[in-house]
Amino acid sequence: MAREGILIVLSGFSGAGKGSIVKELIERYEQYALSISATTRAPRPGEEEGIAYFFKSREAFQQMIAEDALVEYAQYVDNYYGTPRAYVEEQLAKGKDVLLEIEIQGARKIKEQFPEAVLLFVTTKDIQTLEQRLAGRGTETKEVITQRLKRAVEESEGMEEYDYLVINDQLDTCVKQIHSIIESEHLKTRRNQAFVGKVREELKRFSKGE
Amino acid sequence: MAREGILIVLSGFSGAGKGSIVKELIERYEQYALSISATTRAPRPGEEEGIAYFFKSREAFQQMIAEDALVEYAQYVDNYYGTPRAYVEEQLAKGKDVLLEIEIQGARKIKEQFPEAVLLFVTTKDIQTLEQRLAGRGTETKEVITQRLKRAVEESEGMEEYDYLVINDQLDTCVKQIHSIIESEHLKTRRNQAFVGKVREELKRFSKGE
Numbered sequence: 001m002a003r004e005g006i007l008i009v010l011s012g013f014s015g016a017g018k019g020s021i022v023k024e025l026i027e028r029y030e031q032y033a034l035s036i037s038a039t040t041r042a043p044r045p046g047e048e049e050g051i052a053y054f055f056k057s058r059e060a061f062q063q064m065i066a067e068d069a070l071v072e073y074a075q076y077v078d079n080y081y082g083t084p085r086a087y088v089e090e091q092l093a094k095g096k097d098v099l100l101e102i103e104i105q106g107a108r109k110i111k112e113q114f115p116e117a118v119l120l121f122v123t124t125k126d127i128q129t130l131e132q133r134l135a136g137r138g139t140e141t142k143e144v145i146t147q148r149l150k151r152a153v154e155e156s157e158g159m160e161e162y163d164y165l166v167i168n169d170q171l172d173t174c175v176k177q178i179h180s181i182i183e184s185e186h187l188k189t190r191r192n193q194a195f196v197g198k199v200r201e202e203l204k205r206f207s208k209g210e
Numbered sequence: 211m212a213r214e215g216i217l218i219v220l221s222g223f224s225g226a227g228k229g230s231i232v233k234e235l236i237e238r239y240e241q242y243a244l245s246i247s248a249t250t251r252a253p254r255p256g257e258e259e260g261i262a263y264f265f266k267s268r269e270a271f272q273q274m275i276a277e278d279a280l281v282e283y284a285q286y287v288d289n290y291y292g293t294p295r296a297y298v299e300e301q302l303a304k305g306k307d308v309l310l311e312i313e314i315q316g317a318r319k320i321k322e323q324f325p326e327a328v329l330l331f332v333t334t335k336d337i338q339t340l341e342q343r344l345a346g347r348g349t350e351t352k353e354v355i356t357q358r359l360k361r362a363v364e365e366s367e368g369m370e371e372y373d374y375l376v377i378n379d380q381l382d383t384c385v386k387q388i389h390s391i392i393e394s395e396h397l398k399t400r401r402n403q404a405f406v407g408k409v410r411e412e413l414k415r416f417s418k419g420e
Contacts, residue, residue, distance in 0.1 A: 127412035149417035184394040202337035207359035
């Protein structure tokens with residue numbers, strides 16, 4: 001069966017390990033392409049143009065919005081973040097599975113425009129584990145951690161809107177599960193209409209004894 | 211996450227190898243339970259009661275229908291075939307994934323009653339391969355084969371109603387793909403509402419710094 005590329009949205013609690021998952025998927029399997037977001041926020045030390053983000057001026061970003069050059073965008077704390085349309089469409093057309101690491105607002109806009117997109121929510125196995133990861137090397141104050149957990153409360157409100165829920169307990173297992181979900185999605189009947197049509201054509205021919 | 215059992219419908223062209231697939235799934239993975247159909251047709255040589263089928267008189271079968279003891283049933287060439295409800299419900303309650311090897315009419319009834327059932331359609335990679343398998347050891351006449359292909363034309367009409375399309379080219383690969391589909395289905399958010407609820411509860415507690 002010829003494969004159509006799948007648009008994959010990866011969201012989840014910060015601290016659940018989305019970044020590591022995306023990195024592993026890209027490194028292990030050729031079929032994935034990572035979409036890089038555009039943003040108006042200033043680069044942090046070490047962040048390279050076109051790797052961390054495409055850094056844009058406010059004017060340039062607003063022009064992209066006006067030209068419908070973004071499949072989704074959102075504003076957080078005075079800065080814009082968005083997904084450039086051209087890369088997504090090119091990669092999907094090549095049959096690549098395109099990964100978007102975005103938040104719930106973006107995920108909703110993607111699902112509206114690409115109903116066949118697959119939405120994944122990454123979580124730790126429990127909140128105690130999340131708290132431990134957020135606490136990191138013990139350099140964060142209790143207030144900062146509580147702040148991040150409050151953010152997670154908001155993020156958890158959209159969980160039901162995701163197709164799949166993946167627990168990142170063991171990174172390797174989690175990456176394999178996500179890959180397995182995507183491989184299974186490729187076998188969905190509605191992603192293989194061309195194959196169904198071909199089988200029917202052949203059946204008609206053979207059943208006439210031709 | 212505590213797992214709910216999944217009801218799995220396996221249909222497909224006769225000759226596509228459903229029987230072998232079911233056998234392998236049961237042998238390889240403990241999580242599957244095979245539902246045995248009840249039928250009014252006479253046992254063929256070698257067919258054992260409770261293994262091939264539960265053999266029933268016409269009266270006994272009609273009583274099962276009257277008592278709603280079948281989750282689905284259908285009539286083919288003067289005989290009834292049906293799926294006993296008790297076994298399916300018991301196994302699902304235990305968390306087992308229950309396999310039903312049934313045809314399209316049955317599959318439709320299952321989907322109505324169990325909207326969370328997963329419907330799989332098994333096919334060969336093309337119809338030439340199906341014809342070769344139907345021809346078998348060369349003992350069948352061309353007419354018999356053409357007859358079976360005509361049956362396949364009818365079967366192909368319902369293909370879009372199935373969730374997944376699985377090609378049985380290499381039995382081992384096909385069995386792994388089906389298992390992978392079911393494992394992925396277990397990660398669907400809507401099958402894990404209890405986990406979502408638990409995460410939200412914990413988040414509320416932790417974010418209050420308790």
